[in-house]
Amino acid sequence: MRFDGKVVAYLNRCVHVPTEMDWQPGEFLDSAREFILCSIHGAAYDPGSGRCVAGPCGRGKLTMLHVEERDGEVYWYPSRDTRPVSP
Ligand code: FES
Numbered sequence: 001m002r003f004d005g006k007v008v009a010y011l012n013r014c015v016h017v018p019t020e021m022d023w024q025p026g027e028f029l030d031s032a033r034e035f036i037l038c039s040i041h042g043a044a045y046d047p048g049s050g051r052c053v054a055g056p057c058g059r060g061k062l063t064m065l066h067v068e069e070r071d072g073e074v075y076w077y078p079s080r081d082t083r084p085v086s087p
Pocket of ligand 1: 014015016017018019021038039040041042043055056057
């Protein structure tokens with residue numbers, strides 16, 4: 001997602017229960033577009049850091065993906081924990 005003009009990416013998995021968080025496909029932000037909200041129990045995360053700010057996610061933090069925007073394209077760099085699914 002783009003937040004404050006910067007591309008940020010997180011694994012779509014809540015810290016509370018490891019499930020997808022979007023309340024509509026691809027929709028993660030609250031109505032004020034200030035927080036990432038989990039659709040299951042309402043955990044709120046700071047879009048800039050992925051840190052839990054309210055709700056049942058405690059002191060957790062979303063798994064940040066390494067992304068980079070260059071020449072109008074967004075590149076995702078796999079890590080030890082996040083790789084593309086093998087066909
Ligand atoms: S599964 Fe996300 S808040 Fe519970």
